[in-house]
Amino acid sequence: MGVGRITIEDVAAAAGVSRQTVTRAMNGMPEISARTRELVLRTAAELGYRPSRFASNLAARRKSRSVGLVLGSLRNPYYTELAAELLDVVAPRGWHVLMASREQGDDVELVAALSGQADAIVGYFTGDETALVTAARGVPLIQVERAATVPGLHAVVLDFDAAIEALLGELRDRGARRFGLIESGGPPGEEGAGAYRPTRRRRAYERFADSDSAGRVVVADESIRGGADGLARLRAAHPGVDTVLVFNDLMAMGAMQQAQLDGVAVPGDLRVVGVDGLSLGAVMTPPLSTLSIDRRAVATEAADIVGTLLDRAEPPPHPPVVRTVTPRPLWRESA
Amino acid sequence: MGVGRITIEDVAAAAGVSRQTVTRAMNGMPEISARTRELVLRTAAELGYRPSRFASNLAARRKSRSVGLVLGSLRNPYYTELAAELLDVVAPRGWHVLMASREQGDDVELVAALSGQADAIVGYFTGDETALVTAARGVPLIQVERAATVPGLHAVVLDFDAAIEALLGELRDRGARRFGLIESGGPPGEEGAGAYRPTRRRRAYERFADSDSAGRVVVADESIRGGADGLARLRAAHPGVDTVLVFNDLMAMGAMQQAQLDGVAVPGDLRVVGVDGLSLGAVMTPPLSTLSIDRRAVATEAADIVGTLLDRAEPPPHPPVVRTVTPRPLWRESA
DNA sequence: TTGAAAGCGCTAACAG
DNA sequence: CTGTTAGCGCTTTCAA
Numbered sequence: 001m002g003v004g005r006i007t008i009e010d011v012a013a014a015a016g017v018s019r020q021t022v023t024r025a026m027n028g029m030p031e032i033s034a035r036t037r038e039l040v041l042r043t044a045a046e047l048g049y050r051p052s053r054f055a056s057n058l059a060a061r062r063k064s065r066s067v068g069l070v071l072g073s074l075r076n077p078y079y080t081e082l083a084a085e086l087l088d089v090v091a092p093r094g095w096h097v098l099m100a101s102r103e104q105g106d107d108v109e110l111v112a113a114l115s116g117q118a119d120a121i122v123g124y125f126t127g128d129e130t131a132l133v134t135a136a137r138g139v140p141l142i143q144v145e146r147a148a149t150v151p152g153l154h155a156v157v158l159d160f161d162a163a164i165e166a167l168l169g170e171l172r173d174r175g176a177r178r179f180g181l182i183e184s185g186g187p188p189g190e191e192g193a194g195a196y197r198p199t200r201r202r203r204a205y206e207r208f209a210d211s212d213s214a215g216r217v218v219v220a221d222e223s224i225r226g227g228a229d230g231l232a233r234l235r236a237a238h239p240g241v242d243t244v245l246v247f248n249d250l251m252a253m254g255a256m257q258q259a260q261l262d263g264v265a266v267p268g269d270l271r272v273v274g275v276d277g278l279s280l281g282a283v284m285t286p287p288l289s290t291l292s293i294d295r296r297a298v299a300t301e302a303a304d305i306v307g308t309l310l311d312r313a314e315p316p317p318h319p320p321v322v323r324t325v326t327p328r329p330l331w332r333e334s335a
Numbered sequence: 336m337g338v339g340r341i342t343i344e345d346v347a348a349a350a351g352v353s354r355q356t357v358t359r360a361m362n363g364m365p366e367i368s369a370r371t372r373e374l375v376l377r378t379a380a381e382l383g384y385r386p387s388r389f390a391s392n393l394a395a396r397r398k399s400r401s402v403g404l405v406l407g408s409l410r411n412p413y414y415t416e417l418a419a420e421l422l423d424v425v426a427p428r429g430w431h432v433l434m435a436s437r438e439q440g441d442d443v444e445l446v447a448a449l450s451g452q453a454d455a456i457v458g459y460f461t462g463d464e465t466a467l468v469t470a471a472r473g474v475p476l477i478q479v480e481r482a483a484t485v486p487g488l489h490a491v492v493l494d495f496d497a498a499i500e501a502l503l504g505e506l507r508d509r510g511a512r513r514f515g516l517i518e519s520g521g522p523p524g525e526e527g528a529g530a531y532r533p534t535r536r537r538r539a540y541e542r543f544a545d546s547d548s549a550g551r552v553v554v555a556d557e558s559i560r561g562g563a564d565g566l567a568r569l570r571a572a573h574p575g576v577d578t579v580l581v582f583n584d585l586m587a588m589g590a591m592q593q594a595q596l597d598g599v600a601v602p603g604d605l606r607v608v609g610v611d612g613l614s615l616g617a618v619m620t621p622p623l624s625t626l627s628i629d630r631r632a633v634a635t636e637a638a639d640i641v642g643t644l645l646d647r648a649e650p651p652p653h654p655p656v657v658r659t660v661t662p663r664p665l666w667r668e669s670a
Numbered sequence: 671t672t673g674a675a676a677g678c679g680c681t682a683a684c685a686g
Numbered sequence: 687c688t689g690t691t692a693g694c695g696c697t698t699t700c701a702a
Binding site: 026051053056058066074075104114139 | 361379380384385386387388389390391392393397399401408409410412415416418419422423426429431432433434435436438439440448449451452453454472473474559588589591592595614615617618619620
């Protein structure tokens with residue numbers, strides 16, 4: 001690296017052999033005598049030779065594929081379980097996964113950084129679509145949750161409208177009457193950016209809840225603490241709420257903790273429902289009911305879009321490819 | 336791409352300009368007229384030109400660094416929080432992180448696959464050290480938890496001897512007398528491999544517990560269910576146990592759940608202590624006491640080793656560089 | 671503002 | 687078994 005990188009040429013010269021012989025030794029190829037191989041390996045080690053992965057990938061015309069993955073956070077199991085699923089899905093195809101998290105920086109910057117290393121980028125984006133596509137420099141972007149409207153951008157949409165309508169219906173069947181929502185105000189620490197915009201989950205809630213319930217919304221930090229805090233504020237402002245829908249499971253866990261602290265029985269006094277379907281929710285007391293997002297399906301669809309796009313003969317940017325996954329209620333005991 | 340990849344040359348020909356002009360347009364360089372740039376960009380899009388990241392990295396002599404990260408599982412927050420910390424630590428230096436999980440395959444295979452893409456690989460390895468170093472083909476390996484004994488391998492060691500000795504002492508001060516251990520038998524699904532080997536945590540436990548306690552060990556699946564199952568078996572075999580140390584927090588959560596099912600009060604009837612220090616433990620009822628591993632410190636040390644090694648002028652393989660992190664008890668309420 | 675030449679470091683294909 | 691010859695696809699000089 002930098003000045004005077006040790007190249008295959010240096011090793012060849014030092015060992016008194018040809019470049020090709022060095023290649024054969026380094027890559028454990030067969031057509032070489034044990035002695036020569038050992039000699040080469042030793043001198044390579046002595047010189048500190050480290051092959052350039054760029055040169056070797058280029059020369060070998062390998063088309064090792066790697067997909068970038070931009071997550072909202074690595075501290076929320078929802079995202080990491082999605083990563084786990086994506087890894088499971090792409091590993092058999094021999095693809096690599098490059099991780100990035102929005103905690104590290106801006107959407108667009110991350111995409112720009114990854115675009116030089118990845119053949120496609122899937123992720124949770126919040127930035128401007130055009131800016132994202134520009135930053136991607138031709139690398140296809142697969143956006144999860146949000147729809148895609150510009151060429152070069154594709155999507156695995158989560159249909160929260162259908163899901164939340166169904167959920168509220170089932171909750172009413174179970175006796176729920178006065179709903180409230182704890183909405184996410186974005187990742188912790190990002191407050192003050194003043195950039196709060198209603199999420200699709202909130203919009204779906206407001207659309208399908210009765211009009212009184214639609215007004216009972218508090219915005220809180222997207223974290224366990226935020227959920228606890230949110231519940232405290234929701235109950236203070238709207239004492240009569242009997243059912244609370246929480247932006248995600250992590251926040252719902254905080255809300256449950258807060259309920260316990262306040263002596264509110266769940267689900268007796270208050271039903272709590274999260275969103276995500278984390279397996280950890282089953283360990284709560286009581287186990288958390290949730291609107292479960294099938295992460296395996298999301299990963300499969302995303303990988304499938306990537307595969308389709310990369311194998312396509314026609315020139316990109318391709319018109320948006322969109323798949324839909326609909327979250328489903330997972331009834332445990334908190335509601 | 337397979338046959339007939341579209342290269343910069345094709346674009347140049349189609350646009351009637353030189354390769355260099357295409358480069359300038361694609362990379363947003365200044366020395367080009369707006370018209371030409373637009374023309375080039377358009378024909379590039381029409382042809383579906385996608386630059387080869389290998390060629391461009393090679394030619395530009397970029398030394399974009401990427402570190403591979405091999406985790407035990409992406410479904411255990413311990414590992415993903417470690418990943419989060421590592422990302423935080425390396426992102427400012429502009430390094431990328433390539434993820435892999437042992438759930439996808441063998442240690443050695445993963446290292447072999449990553450070695451062509453990463454400049455260093457840090458991870459939780461269980462395979463044979465020599466085999467790992469061979470698979471790494473000169474790429475430095477930084478092993479977490481286990482010590483490193485062969486050149487090319489380095490380590491961030493977790494000092495469980497010191498940690499568990501201290502932990503048991505503090506537990507005795509709190510009145511604990513009859514200890515038991517729920518040990519990991521490895522990742523779920525891997526049973527039958529018959530490859531169980533006592534972990535360093537178990538060995539430390541057996542060394543520092545009284546001899547009766549040292550015998551009270553059950554081996555269970557490394558999962559929430561495994562922890563639940565382990566506690567059931569431990570209590571059946573050794574009814575008098577008043578304190579149980581669990582291999583990790585995830586398993587400890589399962590154990591707590593089982594205790595609740597069985598009507599065993601925690602910590603009144605049974606103290607439960609996990610290992611890892613997951614923040615999620617704080618949401619349990621009661622909050623989980625644990626032997627906390629400072630993941631930020633592990634990530635920092637690992638990144639530091641990587642930085643040192645890659646900037647070193649002397650030839651690798653370097654003699655092992657070893658740093659140590661000592662876990663510390665984090666008292667919440669379960670013990 | 672544009673183009674021509676000269677590699678980047680490595681491996682495939684072919685000889686010997 | 688080993689060496690030679692051509693590139694891989696792009697970016698950097700340096701001229702024009």
